[in-house]
Amino acid sequence: MTLNDILREKGAAVLTIDPSATLDDVVQKLVRHNCGSLVVCEPTSEGRAPRMVGIITERDILRACAARKTPLDQVLVSQVMTTKVVTAGLGDGVEDVMGLMTVNRIRHLPVLDEGRLAGLISIGDVVKAQHAQYALENHYLKSYIQG
Ligand code: AMP
Numbered sequence: 001m002t003l004n005d006i007l008r009e010k011g012a013a014v015l016t017i018d019p020s021a022t023l024d025d026v027v028q029k030l031v032r033h034n035c036g037s038l039v040v041c042e043p044t045s046e047g048r049a050p051r052m053v054g055i056i057t058e059r060d061i062l063r064a065c066a067a068r069k070t071p072l073d074q075v076l077v078s079q080v081m082t083t084k085v086v087t088a089g090l091g092d093g094v095e096d097v098m099g100l101m102t103v104n105r106i107r108h109l110p111v112l113d114e115g116r117l118a119g120l121i122s123i124g125d126v127v128k129a130q131h132a133q134y135a136l137e138n139h140y141l142k143s144y145i146q147g
Contacts, residue, residue, distance in 0.1 A: 003097060003111050004090045006129050007119040014110065014120045016041040017077055019053055023064055024073035026056055037108035039120065040081045052117060054081035057108055087112050088121065094129055097121065 017026060017038040026038060037057040041050035060080050061072075068075070086104050088097050090113045097109060107123040 001094045001129055001133055003088055003092050003121055006121060006125055007111060010125060012119045014039050014117050016050065018042065019078035021077050022073045023061055023075045023080060026077060027061060027072060030058060036122065039110050039117065040077055049116060052085060052110065054083045055085050055108065056081040085110060090118055094126055098126055
């Protein structure tokens with residue numbers, strides 16, 4: 001199973017935010033969409049897709065809250081985001097991606113298709129897909145054993 005299989009079902013929509021937005025904007029958007037991360041994109045010249053410049057997750061918000069007393073509406077996304085983004089490709093297998101997430105201790109992975117943002121996979125999506133796969137295999141193995 002590849003990330004393409006997961007995204008076909010989940011869809012390619014990726015929630016993004018501008019680096020000049022504030023952490024309060026991030027919190028509002030995460031809560032509104034019930035998700036845990038936003039890909040940080042800056043606008044490019046007309047007609048071209050926005051450029052990914054980072055990622056910000058609920059973990060970053062927690063760290064920012066713990067580290068400083070500045071109100072969230074006075075801290076910019078660009079001050080807190082992770083700029084070295086780990087990404088995956090559409091054709092990557094789910095098991096490889098689980099390894100990538102474990103090694104890097106991340107739960108969100110932007111998926112690229114020829115350099116273009118093609119979706120976002122969370123650890124929840126990966127676990128769901130693996131569970132479905134194991135349940136199917138289990139079903140067929142039981143049918144095979146029981147005849
Ligand atoms: P998470 O476990 O995904 O909430 O993220 C934990 C930390 O890793 C946060 O500082 C995130 O900004 C960072 N992070 C999350 N996803 C990625 C990614 N795909 N590439 C690089 N850093 C990430």
